[in-house]
Amino acid sequence: KDNCSRFWEFHTQAAEEHDNNFLELMLHHSGLFSTVSLSFIVVMESNLSHDPSDTTNALLTQLVQIRLGNFTAAGSTPLDPAFMWSPSALTLWIQMVAYASLSMSLLAAFAAVLGKQW
Numbered sequence: 001k002d003n004c005s006r007f008w009e010f011h012t013q014a015a016e017e018h019d020n021n022f023l024e025l026m027l028h029h030s031g032l033f034s035t036v037s038l039s040f041i042v043v044m045e046s047n048l049s050h051d052p053s054d055t056t057n058a059l060l061t062q063l064v065q066i067r068l069g070n071f072t073a074a075g076s077t078p079l080d081p082a083f084m085w086s087p088s089a090l091t092l093w094i095q096m097v098a099y100a101s102l103s104m105s106l107l108a109a110f111a112a113v114l115g116k117q118w
Contacts, residue, residue: 027112034105041098048095050085 023112023115027109027116030105030109030112034102034109037098037102037105041095041102044091044095044098047091048087054085
C-alpha cells in the first residue's frame with residue numbers, strides 16, 4: 001500500500017471513532033437535559049392553574065356572611081375566584097421556553113439515535 005491509501009484508511013477509522021464518541025456524548029447529554037427540563041416543567045405546572053384553596057376561602061367567607069345575617073356582603077363575594085384567575089405573562093413565557101428547550105433536547109436525542117443507526 002502506498003502512503004496515500006494508508007493515510008485515508010487511518011483518517012476514516014479516526015473519523016468513525018470520533019463520530020461515534022460525539023454521538024454517544026450528545027445522546028447522554030440530551031437525555032440528561034431532557035430529564036432535568038421535564039422535572040422543572042412538572043414543578044411549574046401548578047402555576048398554570050388557580051389555587052383551589054381560594055375557592056374554599058371565598059365560599060367560607062360567604063357562609064360566614066350569611067350566618068351573620070349580612071346578606072349584602074355575602075352576595076357581593078364572588079362565587080368562584082377561579083373564574084377571574086389567569087396565569088401571568090411571565091409564567092406563560094417561562095413555560096413556553098421550558099417546553100421549547102425540552103422539544104429541542106428530545107430532537108437532539110432523536111438525531112443522535114438516527115446518527116448512530118446510520
